[in-house]
Amino acid sequence: MANNPSKENAKEETNRPWKVDPSFKYEVLKMPGGETLKACFQCGTCTSGCPIARITDSYRPNQIIRMVQLGMRERMLPSKTLWLCTACFTCVDRCPQEVEMESVLRVLKNLAVKEGYIPNVFKELGSNILETGSAYKISEFRIKEREGLELPVLPKTNLDDIKRLAEITGFDSLIKGERKDE
């Protein structure tokens, strides 16, 4: 497993047995997108078609599913491995058990973020959308370039709407990467 994306001094891997949390699978199962977790029968179709699994040994979608079923919460959530999915949906389309692999991974990432494990890139994109309505900040140069190319003016998002949505979904505090429950 790779190291966690944002927290320093994360627990190093040791030879001691991993603590398991038998309730972890139920936590995942009840979240939107986690419902298909139990259907996996470890055929490995997801991993065999995965573009990332092809170039690194550290990423095995079927292994992630098994680890969640076993309750390996504390190993799973801080792991960078969760974030390597390219969301190509090949596994989802090919799974004979209709496991929504990408959605299960997203549930795990959402849980990881709740615990404060959020890669820096998402903090940046997150502050961009709150400040501009766009995931990227469009530079003055680009705006001038658009004028020169006679392209329409870019959308001007009502930022109060975005801030309100961020508040009620809890997004605004999540992107700060602070632990919420403690």
Next chain:
Amino acid sequence: MSEQRYAMFLGCLIPYREVGYEVSARRVAKELGIKLEEMLDANCCGVPFDDVNHEMMLALAARDLCIAEDMGLNIVTLCSGCSGVLTKVNKKLKQDRALRERVNGYLKEIGMEFKGKIEVKHFVRVLIEDVGYEKLEGFIKKLFRDLKVAEHYGCHILRPQKYLELEDPENPTFLRRLIEITGAKTVDYLDKKQCCGLPVVGIDERMSLQLAKNKLEHIKEVGADAIVTICPFCHVAYDANQLRIEKVFSESYGIPVLHYPQLLGLAMGINPNELALDKLRVKSDNIIRNLEIS
């Protein structure tokens, strides 16, 4: 055919660094009589935030859908990521009452409501389904004489299949047909349907470049003169990042990467200057020279 009007959803990456796609698509749309209305209050489609908070992604996508519903127009997007997520969320909200009520709960806070009145289409899908191959052929004025093109489908225009319902994602053909309309030949290559790798660039740059490099390698092996993409993310992976890949892996490719509307526009006889070919990082002079003089 009655006038075709759509709400144009531009997304974030195109204005950020892929303006050539927008310029060429708008120019081609104009030639085809497709009218694009701007979504003046649109926000990011939400897809980059699904990993952080699924509910925020749903709220953002639904807000864009509501804006188009108010305009009374179907959405057209140029980005496969945007069209993928907007298509998916639109269908889910229409089908799943409990989900719709939950998301409408968020939207109520900003005075909006999802009603389920519109459809979402990628620009290429508009070309295939609303214009049609035959009618498109009627617009072709010049043909490429001897141009070998490697088509890159990308993921989100095809997958997940149960929401996109365009073609069999294991064996897609639409882009091949669209390219061959211009007289160019398409070439088969290993792992044609493989992901471009760009989505993980912010997590592990090397891995992202490796995926793009593998594809460039396979495309070089079959001697393609150009790559054609239909998504700004895929385009960044092969065009903007090509020099970086050459440097990191000590390789040399020099394969131009065109946005499909650029290839189509050239064959429609549109002046190359109006198709923003100069915005491509890898020079594309060989492609224009290949056009038959009519």
